[in-house]
C-alpha cells in the first residue's frame with residue numbers, strides 16, 4: 259500500500275472509531291460542496307474531493323469493516339453470502355435493485371441471474387458497460403425464497419446503501435422497481451406514478467437538506483421479463499438518464 263492509501267486508511271479508521279464511541283453506526287462521508295454557479299441544479303456533478311483510487315479504497319474499507327459479517331437482521335442466518343454490489347467505485351450512474359436472488363446469493367454478485375442478463379442488455383443499450391456503472395441492491399442478503407423484503411430488513415440494511423452512494427457520488431441514480439424507489443425517495447408512491455421523471459435523492463437522508471442526486475425510478479428487469487410490453491417505458495426512462503449524462507441517443511443525438 260502506498261503512503262496516500264495508508265493515510266486515507268488511517269483517517270477512515272479514526273473516523274470510524276470516533277463515530278463508534280459516539281454510538282453512530284452509519285457514518286456519513288464528508289460531502290464536498292456542489293460546484294459551479296448553478297449548484298444544486300439537476301445534472302451537475304458533485305465536486306470531487308477524492309480521486310477514483312480513493313473512492314475505491316473507501317468502498318473497500320467500508321465493505322471490509324462494516325458490511326462483511328453483518329448480523330443486523332435474521333437474513334444473516336439464511337444467506338450464503340453478502341452481496342455488496344459491484345462495478346466502478348467512481349461510476350457516473352448507479353443502478354439499485356431490490357435484493358439478491360438465488361444466483362446472486364450463490365455467487366456473491368448483484369444482478370447475474372435472468373433479471374441481471376436483461377439489466378446488462380439495458381446498460382449496453384445505453385452505450386455503457388457493467389464495469390463502468392455500479393450495481394447494487396437495497397438489501398445485501400437474499401430473503402428466503404425471494405420473498406419481498408420486510409420493513410425491518412430495509413431499515414437495517416438501507417444505511418449500507420446510503421453509505422455506498424455517499425462514497426460513489428454518482429451523477430445519477432436508477433432505482434429498479436418499487437422497493438428501491440420507495441426506499442431511496444422515502445415515499446409510498448407506486449412505481450407506475452414515480453417513473454418517467456427525475457426525483458431528488460438527498461445524500462443527507464433528509465429531504466431538502468444538502469446536495470441531491472437526480473434519481474430515475476423505472477421498472478425492475480424481473481417485472482419487464484414478465485411484462486415485456488412495459489420495456490418501451492423503461493427504455494424511455496433510460497433515455498432520459500442518457501440525456502442527463504450527455505450520452506449519444508439512438509439516432510445519433512447527444513443529450
Ligand code: URA
Nearest residue numbers: 355356357358368369
Ligand atoms: N433482483 C434484484 O433486485 N437484485 C439482484 O441482484 C437480482 C435480482
